[in-house]
Amino acid sequence: MLKRVPREEAQVVHLPGRDWLLYAGPDNVGAKNLMVGYSVFPPGSAPPGHVHPAQEEIIFCVAGRGELVGPDGAVTLEPGTAVYVPVGVHHATVSLGPGNLELVTSFAPPVAPGSWDKKVE
Numbered sequence: 001m002l003k004r005v006p007r008e009e010a011q012v013v014h015l016p017g018r019d020w021l022l023y024a025g026p027d028n029v030g031a032k033n034l035m036v037g038y039s040v041f042p043p044g045s046a047p048p049g050h051v052h053p054a055q056e057e058i059i060f061c062v063a064g065r066g067e068l069v070g071p072d073g074a075v076t077l078e079p080g081t082a083v084y085v086p087v088g089v090h091h092a093t094v095s096l097g098p099g100n101l102e103l104v105t106s107f108a109p110p111v112a113p114g115s116w117d118k119k120v121e
Helices: none
Strands: 011-015 018-024 035-041 056-063 066-070 073-077 082-085 092-095 101-108
Touching: 035 092, 066 082, 092 101
Parallel strands: none
Antiparallel strands: 011 018, 018 035, 035 101, 056 082, 056 101, 066 073, 066 092
């Protein structure tokens, strides 16, 4: 069965330097092998970064400009660019502005939303 999740129904998780919206995962659409979300980083945001110890991640830039910084240096994020992050690789996102940096994020297998960062209250 197809399952539609409009933005107003996406779960919003407030994380350091950004909001992450859960669009598809085990708890809302029953996905067993993947999770898809949407990150919004305001201009100048540069949270310290994190590691996913059991998940691969694909990051796709929809809007804005930024960098994804890994152990071997930084790659440019601009609309239409995808970046693969292997399991266990530390990565940090920098939003260069002037507008929001907006990214589609996909994890396999799924991960508890926000477990990779301490949630902001």
